[in-house]
Amino acid sequence: MNDNTTRGLTRRQLIFSSVTGLAIGAAATAKAATLTGVPPWQPFDQNGPMHYDSPGWQFFSEGEVREMQAIVNRLIPADDLSVSGSDAGCVVFMDRQLASNYGDASRLYMAAPFQEGTPEQGDQSRFTPRERVRLGLVGLETLCQSRHQQSFSALAPEQQDALLAELEKGEVELEGMGSKLFFEQVLGNTMEGFFGDPIYGGNRDMVSWKMVGFPGARYDYRRYIALHNQKLDLVPLSIIGGESWNARASK
16 A cells, blocks of 8 residues: 555545635635725725825925926927926926925935946935935026026026936036936926826826827726727726726726
């Protein structure tokens, strides 16, 4: 007789029977429930974003708002396809993000040593997003005053574009911080604000989603799976403010 067999029961069968018994016991103790109507929770009720319609600025001063609006309006100028970056709410998005844990980098490892990393390692700077934006704005103001005796927002569009090109290439220093670091921070946040969900303050009226034809945060796409090469013209929906939960649950 095989040593792995005892009274007609193999070791494999014994293990399988034990696992099956545990699964059945767990299923018996777990009571399934069917939810109907309005759920007992709301999206982001534990860690909600600061909505764009909350009053006042959370991070920027009025002067910083003016300069930041001028910057994003050159990064995303108004044209036949969409409104400007500031009209789309990009500065509001940045304000709310910088006032949050993202701004102070509290969820990231920010201890020394700080040294330039490889492209694969990503950003190794000691500056938090808040510091990059605030120090960058101070440095930009100093630079503009020394060159033109006025702020960035007062420059002609051609002058603004030329200066932003310098910042992008890292050709100037801004108060001890590389201009490229400031430019990349602002450019990245501007794009996030323009294309992100409106719940975070940008992409006002879903202007960018309408421009590119993105349908947004829809609950269910099953009815469209088989509709190949057809223009659907779906109205974009935000995480909130689109279909109600009751409407989605009834589908």
